[in-house]
Amino acid sequence: MTNETPVLEARDIVKELGKGAGKVMALKGVSLKLVPGELTLLMGPSGSGKTTLLSILGCILSPTSGEVRLAGHSTTGLGPEQLAELRRQHIGFIFQSYNLFPTLNAVENVRIALDVLGQKGYPAAARAEEVLREVGLGHRLQNFPSNLSGGEQQRVAVARAIAASPSIVLADEPTAALDSENGHAVMALLARIAKEQNRSVLAVTHDPRTLGYADRVVRIEDGKIVGEERRPEGVNSPEITDLTKKRRKANA
Amino acid sequence: MILTLAFRNLFHDRIRLAVTLVGILFSIVLVAVQLGLYLGSSRMITNMIEKTNSDLWITTFGAKSFEEGGILLTSGQRHQALATPGVKAVIPMVSAFAEWRKPGGGSTRVAVVGIDAEDGGLEPWNLIEGTWDDIRAPDAIAVDRSYLGDLGIQGVGDTAQIALGRVRVRALTEGIRSFTQSPYVFTPLQRARNLLNMDGEKGDKSTFFLVQLEPGANLETVRTALQARLEGTDVLTKAEFRDRSLAQWLFKTGAGIALIGGALLGILVGTVIVAQTLYSSTKDHINEFATLRALGSSGSYIHKVILAQAGLSAVIGYSLGMIIALLILYLSRNSPLPLVMTPGLAFSLFALTLFMCAISAVSAIMKVTKIDPATVFSR
Numbered sequence: 343m344t345n346e347t348p349v350l351e352a353r354d355i356v357k358e359l360g361k362g363a364g365k366v367m368a369l370k371g372v373s374l375k376l377v378p379g380e381l382t383l384l385m386g387p388s389g390s391g392k393t394t395l396l397s398i399l400g401c402i403l404s405p406t407s408g409e410v411r412l413a414g415h416s417t418t419g420l421g422p423e424q425l426a427e428l429r430r431q432h433i434g435f436i437f438q439s440y441n442l443f444p445t446l447n448a449v450e451n452v453r454i455a456l457d458v459l460g461q462k463g464y465p466a467a468a469r470a471e472e473v474l475r476e477v478g479l480g481h482r483l484q485n486f487p488s489n490l491s492g493g494e495q496q497r498v499a500v501a502r503a504i505a506a507s508p509s510i511v512l513a514d515e516p517t518a519a520l521d522s523e524n525g526h527a528v529m530a531l532l533a534r535i536a537k538e539q540n541r542s543v544l545a546v547t548h549d550p551r552t553l554g555y556a557d558r559v560v561r562i563e564d565g566k567i568v569g570e571e572r573r574p575e576g577v578n579s580p581e582i583t584d585l586t587k588k589r590r591k592a593n594a
Numbered sequence: 595m596i597l598t599l600a601f602r603n604l605f606h607d608r609i610r611l612a613v614t615l616v617g618i619l620f621s622i623v624l625v626a627v628q629l630g631l632y633l634g635s636s637r638m639i640t641n642m643i644e645k646t647n648s649d650l651w652i653t654t655f656g657a658k659s660f661e662e663g664g665i666l667l668t669s670g671q672r673h674q675a676l677a678t679p680g681v682k683a684v685i686p687m688v689s690a691f692a693e694w695r696k697p698g699g700g701s702t703r704v705a706v707v708g709i710d711a712e713d714g715g716l717e718p719w720n721l722i723e724g725t726w727d728d729i730r731a732p733d734a735i736a737v738d739r740s741y742l743g744d745l746g747i748q749g750v751g752d753t754a755q756i757a758l759g760r761v762r763v764r765a766l767t768e769g770i771r772s773f774t775q776s777p778y779v780f781t782p783l784q785r786a787r788n789l790l791n792m793d794g795e796k797g798d799k800s801t802f803f804l805v806q807l808e809p810g811a812n813l814e815t816v817r818t819a820l821q822a823r824l825e826g827t828d829v830l831t832k833a834e835f836r837d838r839s840l841a842q843w844l845f846k847t848g849a850g851i852a853l854i855g856g857a858l859l860g861i862l863v864g865t866v867i868v869a870q871t872l873y874s875s876t877k878d879h880i881n882e883f884a885t886l887r888a889l890g891s892s893g894s895y896i897h898k899v900i901l902a903q904a905g906l907s908a909v910i911g912y913s914l915g916m917i918i919a920l921l922i923l924y925l926s927r928n929s930p931l932p933l934v935m936t937p938g939l940a941f942s943l944f945a946l947t948l949f950m951c952a953i954s955a956v957s958a959i960m961k962v963t964k965i966d967p968a969t970v971f972s973r
């Protein structure tokens with residue numbers, strides 16, 4: 343898996359934010375590759391540059407220097423409309439505060455992401471319902487965000503992120519606003535999306551509960567990558583580990 | 595989805611929607627009333643000219659309008675006109691303001707129109723009582739029913755005095771109203787001359803000659819020939835004389851300017867209100883627009899959402915505005931100056947509403963153009 347060609351690659355990213363006296367060097371030379379089929383966690387203390395890196399990887403911010411390559415193409419020098427085009431073709435986003443449209447119901451919230459891509463009409467509606475069922479919200483299709491729990495809202499957001507089948511899913515603190523149970527559910531969902539749908543998923547977090555779901559953990563501090571751990575081959579994520587334990591017990 | 599989102603954003607804040615709609619409605623009603631009055635006035639001013647059966651008008655030089663032509667054209671000039679090649683008929687007509695003395699005392703100003711129906715220049719129309727024949731009696735006149743009160747009379751059979759002559763109402767018309775608010779009094783040519791001609795010197799003079807052409811005669815050729823023969827006159831087409839009357843009453847008097855100014859003011863106020871509400875709605879939904887942008891929507895997609903909001907407001911506001919405008923129109927039907935609505939005006943108002951809303955969207959669009967999608971993470 344590690345030698346697969348990356349779908350998203352950042353090289354020597356430097357990012358300065360703010361102006362004048364308030365100028366901050368949020369990233370100080372970061373390189374990172376994302377490959378399909380993996381859930382990568384980006385962990386680090388608050389203010390370490392996680393969100394900034396995610397924004398740059400997601401083609402929302404442009405780096406001060408360094409290069410981002412998406413699907414084999416450099417994004418350097420592209421204008422806002424071209425970057426938007428790359429985002430809608432390749433990337434799904436999940437946000438800490440869900441960022442759902444309060445005036446649209448669950449299906450419509452997913453449909454709008456497809457609409458932006460030019461997918462309209464019945465097929466889009468059917469696809470929206472399909473992904474909502476996939477994330478376990480088949481019984482909440484017509485609910486508005488105000489009538490959904492936080493966990494349900496985040497699952498709508500996950501459905502919205504994957505509806506157009508992007509090769510990359512980027513999530514900024516997806517579990518931070520959720521209780522433990524819902525946090526685990528969303529992480530399990532992200533792990534499944536990476537595995538079963540062979541996508542690259544990168545989740546920013548400082549929530550240790552999420553560790554068990556990761557194929558790979560990248561640590562960032564003060565704008566620099568300070569470490570990277572990879573789950574040894576053969577070791578499974580927690581729910582699978584639980585299952586294996588149960589099976590062993592049963593066999594014993 | 596663009597329409598869905600626009601619709602939901604619009605109906606999300608009912609109070610703001612109400613303000614938007616009131617703004618558009620106010621605009622539409624104001625503009626409809628002003629332009630309706632303008633159209634109504636124009637029709638009233640040109641009605642008499644439109645009804646005549648003539649190809650050219652001969653007026654004294656510089657005659658300002660139908661009511662202010664002077665009584666100066668001579669029978670000699672009429673014969674010169676008749677002798678011009680291509681001319682079939684030259685019908686004399688008298689038109690002038692005069693003083694009407696009410697039978698019960700007091701007086702008012704009227705516009706006396708003298709013409710002989712049998713000449714075929716101005717056929718009687720909208721007669722509701724009496725016939726044109728009845729008006730040929732020595733002291734007979736026809737007036738519009740709507741002015742009976744102003745004239746201080748009850749109806750057919752009543753008498754009054756114009757200048758020094760006694761007149762008797764023999765026929766009534768309906769809906770022939772005068773923009774000058776001086777009621778028209780119809781009477782045969784010679785009778786009008788007598789009424790208006792106190793010292794006898796204008797016994798055979800006229801205010802206008804209505805010229806009818808031989809079939810196949812060229813209008814411009816005849817006009818040039820007439821103009822060359824008749825010194826001190828203007829030879830005008832029907833359209834030219836109509837425009838001259840309009841210019842006189844609507845623009846030289848300032849009435850038309852006031853009406854058009856009122857309409858422009860309506861447009862301005864409406865635009866400002868809609869721009870304001872659309873801008874604040876966009877500001878309220880700015881996070882959603884930023885999310886859309888982060889999800890990769892193009893700039894134009896977001897602009898379409900805002901324009902759709904503007905367009906929806908326009909359609910709803912226009913519909914409500916038109917209902918009220920038509921109601922006012924209906925209520926004004928018997929007033930001295932009834933409003934007029936035509937399909938063309940209704941369509942123009944709709945186009946105007948759309949235009950107004952599109953202009954209003956500009957500030958909101960400028961606002962979203964500056965959205966930084968990076969703000970989606972900092973909430």
Ligand SMILES: Nc1ncnc2c1ncn2[C@@H]1O[C@H](COP(=O)(O)OP(=O)(O)O)[C@@H](O)[C@H]1O
Nearest residue numbers: 359360366368387388389390391392393394395
């Ligand atoms: N718009 C900005 N202007 C100036 N400094 C900023 C801005 N956004 C973030 N920063 C600073 O950049 C650093 C990294 O921020 P961020 O990427 O949001 O960190 P994290 O997501 O890891 O908490 C922080 O020191 C933060 O204060």
Ligand SMILES: [Mg+2]
Nearest residue numbers: 392393394514
């Ligand atoms: Mg952050």
